[in-house]
Amino acid sequence: MTVNPKKLRPYDEPPKRRRTLIPDAPDTAAIGFLVAAALWFVVATGIGAIAIGLRLVQFELSYPLGIFGLSFELDQRRVDAAFVNASVFGWLSNAGFAAVAFMTPRLLGRRTVGEKLLNVGLAIWNLSLAGGIAALYVFDLGVNAALTAMPWFVDGGLATGALVVTGVFLATAGAAVRGAYISVWFAGVALLALLGLTSLSAGLGLFETFFGLDELPSALASVFIERAIIVLWLLGMAYATLHYVVPRAAGQPLASGGLGLLTWLTWLVLGPASALVVLMDASVPFFVTTAGAVATMLLLLPASLAVANLAITMSGRWSLLFRTGTAAFAAIALAFLLAHSLLDAIAALRSVHTGVGGTDWELGALVWALYGTFTMTALALADHAAPRMLRRATGAGTLGNAQLWLAFGGATFAGLALMAGGMAEGALRAQGVAPDGIRDGVMAYRAAALAGFGLVALAALALLGHLFVTYTSGEPADYAVPGQTSAAAAGH
Amino acid sequence: MTVHTPIETRSGGIPRWALALTAFVFLVGGVYLASNLTGENPPFAMPGVTDAAPGNGDPDPAVGEALVAQAGCAACHGADLGGQAAFPTLLELEEGPISENLEGLAEEHPDEWVALWIDGTTPETEGIDRGGMPAFGNQYTRDQIDAMVAYLRGL
Numbered sequence: 001m002t003v004n005p006k007k008l009r010p011y012d013e014p015p016k017r018r019r020t021l022i023p024d025a026p027d028t029a030a031i032g033f034l035v036a037a038a039l040w041f042v043v044a045t046g047i048g049a050i051a052i053g054l055r056l057v058q059f060e061l062s063y064p065l066g067i068f069g070l071s072f073e074l075d076q077r078r079v080d081a082a083f084v085n086a087s088v089f090g091w092l093s094n095a096g097f098a099a100v101a102f103m104t105p106r107l108l109g110r111r112t113v114g115e116k117l118l119n120v121g122l123a124i125w126n127l128s129l130a131g132g133i134a135a136l137y138v139f140d141l142g143v144n145a146a147l148t149a150m151p152w153f154v155d156g157g158l159a160t161g162a163l164v165v166t167g168v169f170l171a172t173a174g175a176a177v178r179g180a181y182i183s184v185w186f187a188g189v190a191l192l193a194l195l196g197l198t199s200l201s202a203g204l205g206l207f208e209t210f211f212g213l214d215e216l217p218s219a220l221a222s223v224f225i226e227r228a229i230i231v232l233w234l235l236g237m238a239y240a241t242l243h244y245v246v247p248r249a250a251g252q253p254l255a256s257g258g259l260g261l262l263t264w265l266t267w268l269v270l271g272p273a274s275a276l277v278v279l280m281d282a283s284v285p286f287f288v289t290t291a292g293a294v295a296t297m298l299l300l301l302p303a304s305l306a307v308a309n310l311a312i313t314m315s316g317r318w319s320l321l322f323r324t325g326t327a328a329f330a331a332i333a334l335a336f337l338l339a340h341s342l343l344d345a346i347a348a349l350r351s352v353h354t355g356v357g358g359t360d361w362e363l364g365a366l367v368w369a370l371y372g373t374f375t376m377t378a379l380a381l382a383d384h385a386a387p388r389m390l391r392r393a394t395g396a397g398t399l400g401n402a403q404l405w406l407a408f409g410g411a412t413f414a415g416l417a418l419m420a421g422g423m424a425e426g427a428l429r430a431q432g433v434a435p436d437g438i439r440d441g442v443m444a445y446r447a448a449a450l451a452g453f454g455l456v457a458l459a460a461l462a463l464l465g466h467l468f469v470t471y472t473s474g475e476p477a478d479y480a481v482p483g484q485t486s487a488a489a490a491g492h
Numbered sequence: 493m494t495v496h497t498p499i500e501t502r503s504g505g506i507p508r509w510a511l512a513l514t515a516f517v518f519l520v521g522g523v524y525l526a527s528n529l530t531g532e533n534p535p536f537a538m539p540g541v542t543d544a545a546p547g548n549g550d551p552d553p554a555v556g557e558a559l560v561a562q563a564g565c566a567a568c569h570g571a572d573l574g575g576q577a578a579f580p581t582l583l584e585l586e587e588g589p590i591s592e593n594l595e596g597l598a599e600e601h602p603d604e605w606v607a608l609w610i611d612g613t614t615p616e617t618e619g620i621d622r623g624g625m626p627a628f629g630n631q632y633t634r635d636q637i638d639a640m641v642a643y644l645r646g647l
Contacts, residue, residue, distance in 0.1 A: 143538045219538050258506035262514060281536035282558055287529045294521045301517045305510060354562055354631075358537065430626035434613050438630065 022116045026105070027389045029118035033098035034382060034389065036126050038464045040090030041375075045457035047083045048367075052414075052450045054079055055360070056443065070138050080363075082136050084146035087370050088229065089129050089158065091460075093194070095378035096237035097122070097165050100187050102385045103244050104172050107181045113171040121164030128157025143219040145226040152205025159198040166191045182260035183240040189268060190236025197225050197233070220279050228275040230369065231299070238337065238377045239267065239306055242330055245384045246310040249326035255312035259305055267302040270295045277348055296348040303341040307334045324400045329380035332408050336372030343368060343419075355430075360442065361422025364415045364449070371411035371456050379403055379463065386467055392474025399469060402462035410455025417452055421445025532558035535636065551635065556643030559636055563628060573647065578623070583647050593621050606641045607634070 023029075054076050061074040105112045112118060132154030141149040148155070169191055170177075177184055204221055207213060247254045254260060276292030310330070314320070320327035343365045346352055356362070383403075387394050421442040428438045535555055560566075560573075568579040575581030580590040585606055589598040598605040601616060608616045611634070612627025628637065 215538065216536060219536060253500040253502045255502055256507060256510075257501035257504045259510055260501070262506050262510055266514060280533050282533050282555060284533055286531040286533055287525070289533055290525055290528045290531075294525045297524075298517055298521045301514060304513075308510075350562070351564070354564065358631075429628075429630040433627075433630075435630060 020116075022119050024116045024119075026111060026115065027102070029112070029115055029122055030098050030101035030385070031389050032119060032122045033094045033101055034386060035467060036122065037091055037094035037098055037378065038382075038460070038467055040086055040094055040126075040129075041460040042457070042464055044083060044086035044091045045453065045460045047079060047086050049450060049453050049457055051076070051079045051083045052418075052446060052453055055446045056450065065138070072137055074137060077141065078136050081141060081146040081149045082133050084366075085129070085133055085136065085150065088147060088234065090126075090133075092234055092237075092370065092374050092378060094126070095381060096190070096233065096241075097125070098385070099237060099241045099244070099378075099381050100165060100169055100191065102381070102389060103183055103187065103240070104169055107184055107244070108173060108176050110172065110176075112168060114168045117164055118168045121161045121168070124157055124164065125161030128154050128161060132158070143215050144222040145219075147226040147229055148201045148205075148222040152202050152209060155198055155202035155205055159195065159202050162191070162195040162198050166195045181243075182254075182257065182264055183244040185264050186236050186240035186243065186267075189264075190233050190240065193232035193236065194229065197229050201225050216281065216283065220281060220284070223278040224275050227278045228272065231271045231274050234370075234374050235271065236267070238333070238374055239263065239302070241377050241381050242306065242310060242333060242337075245326050245380045246313050246330050248384060249320060249330060249380075250314050250317045252313055252317065255309050255315075259309040263302045263305040263309065266305065267299070270298050270302065274299055274344075280353075293348040293350070297345040300338075300341045300345050303337050307338055310334060324404050326380050326384040328404060329376050329383055332404075333373055333376035333380055336368060336376055336411075340365065340369040340373050355426040356422045359422035359425040359429075360418045360445070360449075361426070364418025364420075364422055367411060367418060367449075367453070368415040371407070371453075372415065375407055375411065375456075379407060379459075382463060382467070386470055387474065387477065390467075390471050390474065391477055392470050393477035394466075394470040394474040397466075397469075399462045399466035403459050403466065406455045406459035406462060410452045410457075410459060412452070414449045414452030414456065417445045417448035421449065532561065534558050534562045551638035551642035553639065553643040553646050555636070556639035556641070559632065559640050560643055563632075563640070568624070573644075582644050585641075585645050585647075591623070593623065596620075606644065607637050610637050610640060 023032075058076075059074075060076075061072070063072040065071055101112065101118060132150035135151050135154060136149060139151055150158075169188065173180065173184060173188070177188060200221075204213070204218065208218055243254065243260055273295035274292055276288055277296050279292065280289055311334070314327065314331075317327070321331050322328075347356070347361070347365060383400065386392075424445060425438055425442050428441050433441065532554075535558075565582065566573060568576070569582050570576040570579070573582040575583075582590070584590060589595045589605070594605065594609060597609060597617065597620060601608055608614055609625075610627075611617070611629035612622065612625070613629030617627075632640075
């Protein structure tokens, strides 16, 4: 019998799909984290361009807000802090959470436990961060390093967000974590490190506010936490993501599980120890900072092992590198991983630190780490995961090419220009040139860095545009959803 | 529905070359650490703290010793800072200028000529031939330079 849909009575209609206030469908949190990451990518690169611009044109602004005697302060240090926070906690951490939310159910073959809770974590993390970055322009930064400069209650919000994501990860993984793929191990340690470090930062801030804390221990703890967040959280998630996307992109098994395990073990031992290198003070025993410097140099080892393992995994599929896609993003990320590990090792030498410490070299090395290694890894994840999460088929297209080449070229150029400027600055200092003369001497390098970073900002816009176009114009496609079908239990 | 296989690994064991490389790298790191166990770190550069006004508190010679070691003075002035080749001794600063080009500076600023010379970025030292001596004013605060002077004057 044919049914005329116009004559359907209310009880004949199929039940309408109810939408809850907090989504709980599979992958909604992963999509949320990826979209938040893309938005923060745009914001972070915008602030980064301003931060480099302020090195060219010195500018400061103080505007009274008219409440509690507070005022909006804009200066080099605050913009630098906002740039680092937006990059690390905004862009890269959201991308890291997206990777956790995307990979964990697929690697373990089960649905995420507490998708709603994960969405709540997404909101807590990003609202806290937005408030924290605004607070950087209002409250005193004290003697804190950039990543711990936000007020303690903001750090508390970030720690809560990290706790939610870690809790959901552990609940989903459960006992299966023991035999899980190496990416799960990397992600687990990275998440626990982030949770511990943000909690420590919040706890120290709270203690300082109510009981007071001497400047020196506070500053030393601050730089230690900052370094550890980069080496344990960001680097850990980069290893987790690269070990996931490269075999997927190549369509081949990981070359060696043992090599992956050795990479994980060496990173686990050397990562925390390498954070000791920043405790450069007369009150800290010399051998402690030397041990930190040695661990920093030795971090080249897990980087080399990962590159070797993933390069062997790619063997026979080299043609994938010559077209825009996950493999190309991952290959560039691996090249940057080696390069930035080498730069870190060189900068850990005391003689080098004396020459270029406090110059643009440090910012250049940071740009290579954040916008070379970690950004290219996050773009590889986005390229692989976005179509699967959005269930849309999409090609690389112009926007994909734009992400690859603008981010690669821009980060390379900006980092090189800043590092060259830093070396020039160090040389001019040694010659006894006055500060104004030094500023004039490095102007050209800074202008080049600004141009390079502008390209990275365009790559951020390209990623945002690509996600939008994929969602709105991509052809619907079926991908396995873990926990939804038996076939999906095999992972994907 | 696209069915994907889980990520598999071609081999589970750790390759021998990787184990050997790891052992070698840790061995090199251990040797480097063992040969660099003693020394002193320089004072911590506080984030957000700019140069303090000169003369705040008494300069600490112990801090100065660490800074002199860090700045690499011994590279030119000799391991014992007693001078070598064209580079004068730093052991006789109490007795006055250690080279001809510093006589005018020492005459005009008898109390702080050493600090001004190490700094090298102030107008007082403009035009004086530095003879290869770097200026440390952009690298160290005035307090740190005073600490270096306190140490050097005590040698």
